[in-house]
Amino acid sequence: MYLAVLGREPELSNVELESLFGKITHLTNNLSLFNSKTTPDINRLGGSLKLAEKLSERPLEFLSKIEDGKITIGISDYSKGASKKSTTLEAMKLKKILTRHGRSVRVVLGDDAVLSTATSLHNGLSGKNLRKVEFIKVDNDYYRVIGVQDIDAYSRRDQGRPARDAKVGMLPPKLAQILINLCGPLRQGSVILDPFCGTGVLLQEALLMGYSAYGTDISDRIVGFAKKNLDYFKFTDYKLEVGDATNHKWNPIDAIACEGYLGKPMSNIPSEIELKEQKQECSSIILGFLKNLSGQISKNTPVVIAAPAWLRENGEYSRLEILDQIENMGYNVENKSREGLFYHREGQIVARDIIILRKV
Numbered sequence: 001m002y003l004a005v006l007g008r009e010p011e012l013s014n015v016e017l018e019s020l021f022g023k024i025t026h027l028t029n030n031l032s033l034f035n036s037k038t039t040p041d042i043n044r045l046g047g048s049l050k051l052a053e054k055l056s057e058r059p060l061e062f063l064s065k066i067e068d069g070k071i072t073i074g075i076s077d078y079s080k081g082a083s084k085k086s087t088t089l090e091a092m093k094l095k096k097i098l099t100r101h102g103r104s105v106r107v108v109l110g111d112d113a114v115l116s117t118a119t120s121l122h123n124g125l126s127g128k129n130l131r132k133v134e135f136i137k138v139d140n141d142y143y144r145v146i147g148v149q150d151i152d153a154y155s156r157r158d159q160g161r162p163a164r165d166a167k168v169g170m171l172p173p174k175l176a177q178i179l180i181n182l183c184g185p186l187r188q189g190s191v192i193l194d195p196f197c198g199t200g201v202l203l204q205e206a207l208l209m210g211y212s213a214y215g216t217d218i219s220d221r222i223v224g225f226a227k228k229n230l231d232y233f234k235f236t237d238y239k240l241e242v243g244d245a246t247n248h249k250w251n252p253i254d255a256i257a258c259e260g261y262l263g264k265p266m267s268n269i270p271s272e273i274e275l276k277e278q279k280q281e282c283s284s285i286i287l288g289f290l291k292n293l294s295g296q297i298s299k300n301t302p303v304v305i306a307a308p309a310w311l312r313e314n315g316e317y318s319r320l321e322i323l324d325q326i327e328n329m330g331y332n333v334e335n336k337s338r339e340g341l342f343y344h345r346e347g348q349i350v351a352r353d354i355i356i357l358r359k360v
């Protein structure tokens with residue numbers, strides 16, 4: 001049994017886990033349990049901060065089995081009422097007993113009852129070194145951390161890219177991974193298409209996950225940027241073409257994951273007229289694309305799109321009203337019953353509204 005500590009959009013993180021591992025159990029708002037036949041890899045999950053496996057023993061028994069050498073321990077306690085004080089006491093108690101038995105022990109303390117991702121990562125508590133252990137406690141159960149999101153690697157992938165375009169905007173690599181994972185389990189080498197590939201973030205993440213990447217975009221200048229970026233990271237298993245998603249003919253594809261056209265970048269809440277214009281433009285591109293795609297893919301092919309939704313004065317987001325039309329084109333909208341699966345920062349004007357489809 002595995003435990004996931006979810007990222008800042010817990011609902012989206014849960015859907016990502018469900019899509020890959022099937023049924024999950026919601027333990028708290030930001031903790032979920034799931035089963036997997038193989039050890040899950042944190043580096044392939046955009047929506048989880050930490051992964052841990054359930055222990056059948058108490059931390060002291062687990063630590064007593066570690067062979068010679070210095071031991072580093074950390075505890076993150078998600079139980080109700082846990083505090084920095086209670087977590088510190090528990091860790092120090094473990095240290096005292098182990099020291100009495102001649103072991104050298106270092107305790108990593110955080111600012112809270114739980115250790116932040118950065119603290120765990122920078123103290124080596126990511127499960128790679130068996131002498132550096134972080135325990136996650138939830139009431140009477142203990143878990144051992146087996147993976148911590150590598151925030152430094154994400155920054156390098158995000159900021160290291162040589163060709164960037166402020167107007168096109170950048171898809172965060174974490175969200176790119178989530179969009180790919182929402183396609184469900186895919187075999188390695190599957191061809192993933194991004195028909196609005198921009199500067200190629202999604203393609204880059206697909207390649208890192210062991211898939212073959214296929215990107216098209218209406219702008220030849222932007223396709224040039226994508227090529228420069230993918231070559232910079234020395235990827236080879238990719239294909240790029242210039243093409244309008246509403247009429248392009250693609251070679252065979254296994255899955256589609258993309259951030260669609262999000263309309264004009266905005267720093268203020270749009271007026272009703274602006275909103276209407278933007279909705280019309282974005283709907284027509286997304287619907288035109290899905291219509292064109294429909295005849296080119298086989299039954300059950302997953303299509304995951306991040307569409308725009310705009311902030312209104314009442315704090316709610318106004319979504320594109322296109323789900324019925326999408327269904328009429330021969331797609332099943334898998335997350336239709338949900339209110340909207342958003343990826344956004346507090347107060348962000350244009351949110352990403354994630355739509356999960358499958359060709360019927």
Ligand SMILES: C[S@@+](CC[C@H](N)C(=O)[O-])C[C@H]1O[C@@H](n2cnc3c(N)ncnc32)[C@H](O)[C@@H]1O
Pocket residue numbers: 168169170171195196197198199200201202216217218219222243244245246259260261262285
């Ligand atoms: C929001 S951006 C995608 C950004 C991309 N995910 C990235 O990280 O760079 C949208 C992209 O859609 C492209 N685009 C707009 N209309 C299009 C169309 N009809 N067909 C194909 N691409 C289109 C734009 O050129 C732009 O690169």
